[in-house]
Amino acid sequence: MTNLLPQDFQYVARFIHEHSAISLGPNKSYLVEARLGPIARRRGLASLSELVKRLRMGDAKLRDEVIDALTTNETWFFRDHHPFELIRTTLLPELIERRRNQRRLRIWSAACSSGQEPYTLAMLIDEHFPQLSNWDVEIVATDISQEILDRAQEGYYYAHEVSRGLSQSTLRRFFTREGSGWRIKASTRERVRFRKLNLASFWAGLGVMDLILMRNVLIYFDETTRLSIMARVENHMHKDGYLMLGAAETVAQQCDRFERLPHRLTACYQMTPARRQKDASRPGHRPVGL
Ligand SMILES: C[S@@+](CC[C@H](N)C(=O)[O-])C[C@H]1O[C@@H](n2cnc3c(N)ncnc32)[C@H](O)[C@@H]1O
Structure with a gap:
C-alpha cells in the first residue's frame, strides 16, 4: 500500500x-x-x-x-486500580448516605470502549454494596464507536483480556467459561445500559449523574474541546457528584468549574464551592431518565 x-x-x-x-x-x-x-x-x-x-x-x-x-480502544478491568478503590471506600459510601431518601444512583461511564470500565463498576457494586440491591442503580455506558459498543454489549472477553485486572475469584464469580474466552453473567451485564454518544456533539436525553467516569479520552481532544466538554459535564452532574478522569488527565487549565480532590493517584473532581452554590438553585436530585 x-x-x-x-x-x-x-x-x-x-x-x-x-x-x-x-x-x-x-x-x-x-x-x-x-x-x-x-x-x-x-x-x-x-x-x-x-x-x-x-x-x-x-x-x-x-x-x-x-x-x-x-479511535484507540485500549482498556482493561479495574484499570489503574486506585480510582475503583476510591469509589469503593469513599465515593459510593458518601453518595449512598446522601441519597438514602431517593434510593437512586446514576453512574456514567463516558467513552466506555469494550465495556470493561462499566462492568467493573457493576461488579464492584454487586460485590461490596449489597444494600443497593433494592435501589434504582443505573450505569449508563457510552462511546462514539458502534462497533466497540456491540462488543461491549456482548460481554465476551478473550483469555488475555480477563487476565488483565481480574482476580481468579472475581472471574469465577461474575463470568462463565465459553469457548476460548469468558462471558460476563447476564445479571451483571443487564446492570449496564449501553448507547452511542459522541462527547463532541449533543448529549440529548442523558440526564443528571451522581458519578461520571470520563477516563483516557480527553487526551485525544484539544483544549477548546475539553473546555466545552467540561461545561456540559457540569450540566449533567449533581452538585455533590464526582467526576473521575484518567490518571494522567486534568480538566482544561482555564476551567473554573471543577476542583481536584486531594486523593493521591486518582484524578477525582468535584464542582468548585462557587459552582455548587450556584447549582443550589437547581432542583435537588431531579429524576431525569434517559
Ligand atoms: C482509550 S479508550 C478509554 C476506555 C476507558 N474509559 C478506560 O479508561 O479504560 C478511549 C475511548 O474513547 C472513545 N472516544 C473517542 N472519541 C470519542 C468521542 N468524541 N466521543 C465518545 N467517545 C469517544 C473511543 O472510541 C474509545 O473507546
Missing part, C-alpha cells in the same frame, strides 16, 4: 476532528496509514488515496469504519 499523501493526511485529520473532536498532530501520518491500510485492503482499493477519495464522496459506512479505526 502506498504512503499517505500530505493532502490526504490533512483531509483525514480535518475529517476526524470534525466527526469526533480527536486531534491528530502533524506527526500522526504513520498512525493513519497503519489504521486505514487494512480498511483499504478489505475493500480491494489500490491505495489510501483511493480510500480518501471515497471518504470525500460521503460514503457513510466508510465514515464509521474510519472513525472506528482511528
Whole structure:
C-alpha cells in the first residue's frame, strides 16, 4: 500500500476532528496509514488515496469504519486500580448516605470502549454494596464507536483480556467459561445500559449523574474541546457528584468549574464551592431518565 499523501493526511485529520473532536498532530501520518491500510485492503482499493477519495464522496459506512479505526480502544478491568478503590471506600459510601431518601444512583461511564470500565463498576457494586440491591442503580455506558459498543454489549472477553485486572475469584464469580474466552453473567451485564454518544456533539436525553467516569479520552481532544466538554459535564452532574478522569488527565487549565480532590493517584473532581452554590438553585436530585 502506498504512503499517505500530505493532502490526504490533512483531509483525514480535518475529517476526524470534525466527526469526533480527536486531534491528530502533524506527526500522526504513520498512525493513519497503519489504521486505514487494512480498511483499504478489505475493500480491494489500490491505495489510501483511493480510500480518501471515497471518504470525500460521503460514503457513510466508510465514515464509521474510519472513525472506528482511528479511535484507540485500549482498556482493561479495574484499570489503574486506585480510582475503583476510591469509589469503593469513599465515593459510593458518601453518595449512598446522601441519597438514602431517593434510593437512586446514576453512574456514567463516558467513552466506555469494550465495556470493561462499566462492568467493573457493576461488579464492584454487586460485590461490596449489597444494600443497593433494592435501589434504582443505573450505569449508563457510552462511546462514539458502534462497533466497540456491540462488543461491549456482548460481554465476551478473550483469555488475555480477563487476565488483565481480574482476580481468579472475581472471574469465577461474575463470568462463565465459553469457548476460548469468558462471558460476563447476564445479571451483571443487564446492570449496564449501553448507547452511542459522541462527547463532541449533543448529549440529548442523558440526564443528571451522581458519578461520571470520563477516563483516557480527553487526551485525544484539544483544549477548546475539553473546555466545552467540561461545561456540559457540569450540566449533567449533581452538585455533590464526582467526576473521575484518567490518571494522567486534568480538566482544561482555564476551567473554573471543577476542583481536584486531594486523593493521591486518582484524578477525582468535584464542582468548585462557587459552582455548587450556584447549582443550589437547581432542583435537588431531579429524576431525569434517559
Ligand atoms: C482509550 S479508550 C478509554 C476506555 C476507558 N474509559 C478506560 O479508561 O479504560 C478511549 C475511548 O474513547 C472513545 N472516544 C473517542 N472519541 C470519542 C468521542 N468524541 N466521543 C465518545 N467517545 C469517544 C473511543 O472510541 C474509545 O473507546
